[in-house]
Amino acid sequence: MLQNQESGTSLTELLQQWQTLDGKIAATEAKLKSTTLKPSEPTEPPVAEAQDREKLKAEYTELLTQAEALILKLETQAKAQLVANPKDSEATRTLLGIMYNDAQFSRDARVFQLGDTLISQGINPEYFAMASRSERLSIPARELFDELLLRHAEKEQNDLPRVRLLTTQGDIIIELYENEAPDTVGNFISLVESDYYKNRLFHRVIDGFMAQGGGFKLQGGVEVDGDGPGYAIPCECNSPEKRLHFTNSISMAHAGTNTGGAQFFLTLSRTDSLDGRHTCFGRIIKGTDVLAAIKKTHIPLELTEQPIEGVQKDKIISAEVIRKRDHEYSPNKIKTASGTDGK
Numbered sequence: 236m237l238q239n240q241e242s243g244t245s246l247t248e249l250l251q252q253w254q255t256l257d258g259k260i261a262a263t264e265a266k267l268k269s270t271t272l273k274p275s276e277p278t279e280p281p282v283a284e285a286q287d288r289e290k291l292k293a294e295y296t297e298l299l300t301q302a303e304a305l306i307l308k309l310e311t312q313a314k315a316q317l318v319a320n321p322k323d324s325e326a327t328r329t330l331l332g333i334m335y336n337d338a339q340f341s342r343d344a345r346v347f348q349l350g351d352t353l354i355s356q357g358i359n360p361e362y363f364a365m366a367s368r369s370e371r372l373s374i375p376a377r378e379l380f381d382e383l384l385l386r387h388a389e390k391e392q393n394d395l396p397r398v399r400l401l402t403t404q405g406d407i408i409i410e411l412y413e414n415e416a417p418d419t420v421g422n423f424i425s426l427v428e429s430d431y432y433k434n435r436l437f438h439r440v441i442d443g444f445m446a447q448g449g450g451f452k453l454q455g456g457v458e459v460d461g462d463g464p465g466y467a468i469p470c471e472c473n474s475p476e477k478r479l480h481f482t483n484s485i486s487m488a489h490a491g492t493n494t495g496g497a498q499f500f501l502t503l504s505r506t507d508s509l510d511g512r513h514t515c516f517g518r519i520i521k522g523t524d525v526l527a528a529i530k531k532t533h534i535p536l537e538l539t540e541q542p543i544e545g546v547q548k549d550k551i552i553s554a555e556v557i558r559k560r561d562h563e564y565s566p567n568k569i570k571t572a573s574g575t576d577g578k
Contacts, residue, residue: 246312246325253305260302263295306333314352321356331362338366338376343505344482344523350383360387375507378479385478396420396559397520398427402437403549404529407501407522409485412478413560416471416516419487419495422566423516424556426464426497432554435461440532440549441540443504447488448551450498450576458548463496463576466568470495472514480506483519483526488576493569496576501526 244252270288309329316326330349337345350363366372367380389395389410396411413420426432436458437448450461470493471477480486484502486509489495501519502509503526509515519526529549533540 244308244312246309246316246329249305249309249312250325250329253302253309256298256302256305260295260298263291263298267291267295306336309333310349317352317356327353327358327362331366334379335366335372335376338372338379341375341505343379346379347383347386347481347483350379350386354383354387354390358387360384363387375505379481382479382481394558394560396424396564397557398424398517398554399557400432400522400554401552402525402529403552405522405525407525408520408557409517410520411485411517412515415474415476415478416514418468418567419471419514419516421564422468422496423499424559424564425566427554427556428564430553431464431497432551434550434552436548436550437529438532438548439500440529441503441535442531444535445500445502445506446526446529447498447500449488452550461497461576463498464566465496466566467494467496468566469493469569470514471516472511477511478515480509480513480515481518483523484515485517485519486513486515489513490576494576498576503527 267288270284270291310333313326313329313333316323317330320326330353334346334349337349353362363380363383367377367384369377372380396413398409398411400407400409411420411423432449434452435449436451436453437446438451438458439447450463451458452461453459467489468487470487470489478484480502482502482504485499486502487495488498488500495514530546531543532546532548533542
């Protein structure tokens with residue numbers, strides 16, 4: 236059995252530490268709940284009671300900090316054991332337990348990062364299937380494991396198209412969901428192969444939301460409207476098989492149903508409000524750090540957004556198809572769409 240190189244602690248010992256710590260957290264949480272003011276109580280409790288409550292809150296916060304640190308140790312040790320022995324059930328269960336916790340707190344990027352590790356080590360997909368059916372998890376949490384089931388199957392098939400975007404911040408490699416969004420993927424690949432995306436700006440980038448690009452460009456140092464490709468494609472966001480907008484997804488921008496053409500956006504968080512409204516057609520498989528580094532151009536406000544002055548916008552320098560299936564890729568044009576390309 237492997238041991239943590241820094242502490243010399245095995246995964247079994249770390250799990251025992253977790254059980255002890257988890258028990259303390261539960262006990263402290265119960266005490267906090269028991270000291271919560273009831274509606275019939277005075278609004279200002281005695282000083283001694285208030286001090287006790289603040290002390291409990293501080294203890295609880297410290298325990299949660301310890302828990303986060305221990306979870307990182309558990310994750311590191313479990314990954315090391317899994318690499319050494321892909322059939323290590325203790326390591327697999329540990330990572331799944333961390334994923335369940337992250338899923339409940341909507342940390343989808345962390346869930347998928349660990350899920351990719353398990354998939355690469357040959358996990359039985361039934362683990363994901365059981366989680367996707369678990370009534371202990373919320374519906375949004377179960378959706379993450381539904382997505383992991385799809386990613387496991389795609390890893391086995393290993394034939395989805397891929398595109399590399401060379402940006403001013405580095406390379407982003409995207410795997411495209413041709414099975415669920417064939418028209419959108421066909422259009423995107425055809426535009427990439429025609430060099431349409433060369434020197435296109437990320438003209439609208441909102442922290443915590445998304446980075447939109449593929450339309451506007453610079454001419455003589457001035458930002459100009461790219462006018463789209465001159466046609467529109469159908470939305471594919473209403474199918475029961477539609478993919479959802481998780482962190483690091485790529486999706487079509489549009490100015491209304493069936494008006495998308497070339498502009499797209501890359502999500503910086505789980506954006507479930509866009510499910511069923513925009514066609515999610517792929518995900519970043521390499522370069523999530525590059526996406527995070529793309530300079531923000533707008534500040535989100537309550538009902539609108541405010542441009543940030545003086546930002547030198549990042550851009551797509553070039554794009555190339557690095558893998559595709561053996562058939563022609565072309566847009567399913569449904570109408571002329573000048574001026575409607577997802578602005």
